[in-house]
Amino acid sequence: MSGRKETVLDLAKFVDKGVQVKLTGGRQVSGTLKGYDQLLNLVLDEAVEFLRDADDPLKTTDQTRRLGLIVCRGTAVMLVSPTDGTEEIANPFIQPDGA
Amino acid sequence: MLPLSLLKTAQGHPMLVELKNGETYNGHLVNCDTWMNIHLREVICTSKDGDRFWRMPECYIRGNTIKYLRVPDEVIDKVQEDKNRSDRRPPGVGRGRGRGGGHGHGPDDASGRGGRGGRGGGRTGGPARGGGRGR
Secondary structure, three states, X not given: OHHHOOOOOOHHHHOOOEEEEEEOOOOEEEEEEEEEOOOOOEEEEEEEEEEEOOOOOOOXXXXXXXXXXXXXXXXXXXXXXXXXXOEEEOOOOOOOOOO | OOHHHHHXXXXXXXXXXXXXXXXXXXXXXXXXXXXXXXXXXEEEEEOOOOOOEEEEEEEEEOHHHEEEEEOOOHHHHHHHHOHHHHXXXXXXXXXXXXXXXXXXXXXXXXXXXXHXXXXXXXXXXXXXXXXXXXX
């Protein structure tokens, strides 16, 4: 318990739930979280990578690639969010932010 | 005013986080740590080009991928209130040093005193005045 105190988000509540993970370099993976450690190394089961547009690596496409059981190295993990409740939406800003 | 003090004060406030890859995340800050890892709730993610949007209930963002954060103006007033408190015991630095020096004594003494002693020694730089044990 004390070893995991350092994370600001307790990943325990995501175990056996679907999570979406963005990795440095732009890959995006989703799968069922089976385990993790304090370095944010993740074990994902039935992982699926969202392939990106060859011309524009920023855009993810609908194409996927099945990866199976994987370990995501913590240093490469940029973002973790639950799959459940995550959805693409229309522009929620009257005027796009960050302009 | 330390950047991380401001960020810690901004807990519970809405904020915008832009990552190095250009994606932005708007959400309420739940928690953050000394690595600037952050936990946001009720998040709206915007793609780099600003034409796609995702809603997610929460997300964890690794600190080293952050380019910058925008925090509400009112947070800066609150951070001033905390200033006196943080003067007495600056966050992060003191605690970090404390772990090394403060061994072998009572459980209460070890972390707190060791930390302060270590900091003093570092600032003066004199080995004779080091006082690293916090006595």
